[in-house]
Amino acid sequence: MLQKGNEEGFIRYFCSAGYGMEQFVVDEVTRKLEAQDVEQLQGKVLFSSSANISQVKQLKSVERLFLLLKRDPPLKMSSHANPARAASALKSTLMADPQLWTSAAMTWKRLQGVHADRKERLVEELMKEEDHESEVQIMKKRRRMAFEDELTASEHGCDETAPQENRDSSVPFSFRISCKCSGALSRCLSAQDVSKVLGASLKQLGWKVDLRYPQMEITVYLNDDHCLLGSPLTRLPLANRSYIQTTGLRSTVAWAMAQLAHIQAGFLVLDPMCGAGTILIEAAQEHKLACFLGFDIDDGQLKKASDNVEFAKLGGRMHVLRASTTAMPLPSASVDAVVCDLPFGRKFGSKSDMAASLPLILAEMERVLRVGGTLVLLLSPQLSCVLKRILTHKEPAQPDQERQHGSHGIMSTPIQGTEPPVGLMCKPYPPLHSLKHETTLRLSLGIIDGLLHKYIKTDS
Numbered sequence: 172m173l174q175k176g177n178e179e180g181f182i183r184y185f186c187s188a189g190y191g192m193e194q195f196v197v198d199e200v201t202r203k204l205e206a207q208d209v210e211q212l213q214g215k216v217l218f219s220s221s222a223n224i225s226q227v228k229q230l231k232s233v234e235r236l237f238l239l240l241k242r243d244p245p246l247k248m249s250s251h252a253n254p255a256r257a258a259s260a261l262k263s264t265l266m267a268d269p270q271l272w273t274s275a276a277m278t279w280k281r282l283q284g285v286h287a288d289r290k291e292r293l294v295e296e297l298m299k300e301e302d303h304e305s306e307v308q309i310m311k312k313r314r315r316m317a318f319e320d321e322l323t324a325s326e327h328g329c330d331e332t333a334p335q336e337n338r339d340s341s342v343p344f345s346f347r348i349s350c351k352c353s354g355a356l357s358r359c360l361s362a363q364d365v366s367k368v369l370g371a372s373l374k375q376l377g378w379k380v381d382l383r384y385p386q387m388e389i390t391v392y393l394n395d396d397h398c399l400l401g402s403p404l405t406r407l408p409l410a411n412r413s414y415i416q417t418t419g420l421r422s423t424v425a426w427a428m429a430q431l432a433h434i435q436a437g438f439l440v441l442d443p444m445c446g447a448g449t450i451l452i453e454a455a456q457e458h459k460l461a462c463f464l465g466f467d468i469d470d471g472q473l474k475k476a477s478d479n480v481e482f483a484k485l486g487g488r489m490h491v492l493r494a495s496t497t498a499m500p501l502p503s504a505s506v507d508a509v510v511c512d513l514p515f516g517r518k519f520g521s522k523s524d525m526a527a528s529l530p531l532i533l534a535e536m537e538r539v540l541r542v543g544g545t546l547v548l549l550l551s552p553q554l555s556c557v558l559k560r561i562l563t564h565k566e567p568a569q570p571d572q573e574r575q576h577g578s579h580g581i582m583s584t585p586i587q588g589t590e591p592p593v594g595l596m597c598k599p600y601p602p603l604h605s606l607k608h609e610t611t612l613r614l615s616l617g618i619i620d621g622l623l624h625k626y627i628k629t630d631s
């Protein structure tokens with residue numbers, strides 16, 4: 172339920188999101204925060220909300236959360252623009268309304284509240300102690316502080332607990348700027364030049380530069396589409412989860428997969444190649460009344476998964492077992508949703524041919540899924556072509572044919588541990604007409620892209 176936090180009205184935020192995740196952010200802020208004026212840009216979403224800041228900080232689809240300080244149309248640079256003219260145009264835009272900076276600083280301070288005061292004390296202590304400590308000790312302490320930050324923030328509705336006297340003491344303010352500049356403007360001004368222009372202007376307002384422990388970080392994004400200035404509201408990205416010890420798949424993508432599965436109370440959700448269990452843990456955090464089961468053939472991955480289950484205190488409703496996805500120890504139609512991130516890419520790429528094993532893997536997933544259940548798969552673009560071919564195949568696929576031709580028409584061997592169960596060994600794989608395609612989305616996974624596919628099992 173939405174907790175109202177800002178009696179003074181709506182606050183405008185923006186957040187960064189991985190490529191392809193923007194629509195998930197739009198849906199999440201609308202549903203959980205009753206956000207208004209939601210605007211989607213590439214890699215960013217802007218929204219207004221009156222929700223309590225601790226609730227805003229619990230968004231799951233988001234990389235980083237910012238207080239929106241200023242948003243302007245992109246700066247138009249003529250072909251004759253030189254650095255001096257560009258700097259002057261930039262200054263006029265950024266400082267068009269100096270009062271805006273004062274009110275942004277006050278909003279920021281109010282959002283930080285007690286949390287900021289506590290942080291300031293910790294920073295002071297840290298600075299005093301640092302002279303006597305090794306770099307490793309300092310790093311450890313900073314990391315601990317960052318985590319404490321996140322925990323404190325989610326435990327308290329900070330803006331509500333903020334003492335009144337803090338709310339107006341917003342200037343003078345110390346700041347540090349980081350800037351990402353691309354497009355036409357970057358041909359005249361570097362990111363450093365932009366920081367200098369903004370820094371000099373803020374100093375004229377009485378603000379102070381503090382590169383080590385600023386009160387406010389200012390992040391500037393300038394490109395041909397927009398000019399966005401914000402202040403990050405958490406030191407760590409929201410995508411860093413405090414409840415996951417060892418990460419596998421990017422947490423935001425894992426969360427998005429769980430969203431697509433439309434999990435409901437009483438569901439049994441299966442990840443038959445669970446790795447460290449990230450998808451199931453994200454799903455379990457969101458759906459407290461469902462149960463979760465993970466299989467993997469790699470003992471190292473299973474250890475990470477069970478440590479993660481323990482760390483997240485999910486032992487009562489999430490279990491991981493050693494089993495192959497090609498021969499799952501489950502009765503037919505026993506599972507409500509299957510979510511799976513198949514091995515591909517550099518981190519989890521398999522030396523053996525996943526394409527050759529895909530018909531059998533799909534047949535097993537389809538077998539254990541009940542009619543009406545959801546299948547959500549994350550695949551590389553190449554494996555997605557194989558998936559499409561398998562699912563549009565009219566005739567039952569022969570195991571040997573698939574193996575010989577694979578996805579690339581070359582001889583291949585199945586991946587280790589994916590030998591077909593005896594029942595399927597000599598039979599053709601059943602055609603998978605029961606899987607009805609619902610949606611396919613392209614997402615960035617860092618250096619590579621993945622495709623998310625959603626199917627519903629029908630009774631045909």
Ligand SMILES: C[S@@+](CC[C@H](N)C(=O)[O-])C[C@H]1O[C@@H](n2cnc3c(N)ncnc32)[C@H](O)[C@@H]1O
Nearest residue numbers: 419420444446447449467468469495496512519
């Ligand atoms: C891409 S990783 C999954 C990562 C996982 N989503 C996470 O967040 O950690 C794929 C996993 O499939 C497992 N795997 C490969 N072949 C398998 C098989 N036949 N049966 C079950 N698991 C298998 C690998 O051990 C690996 O952990």
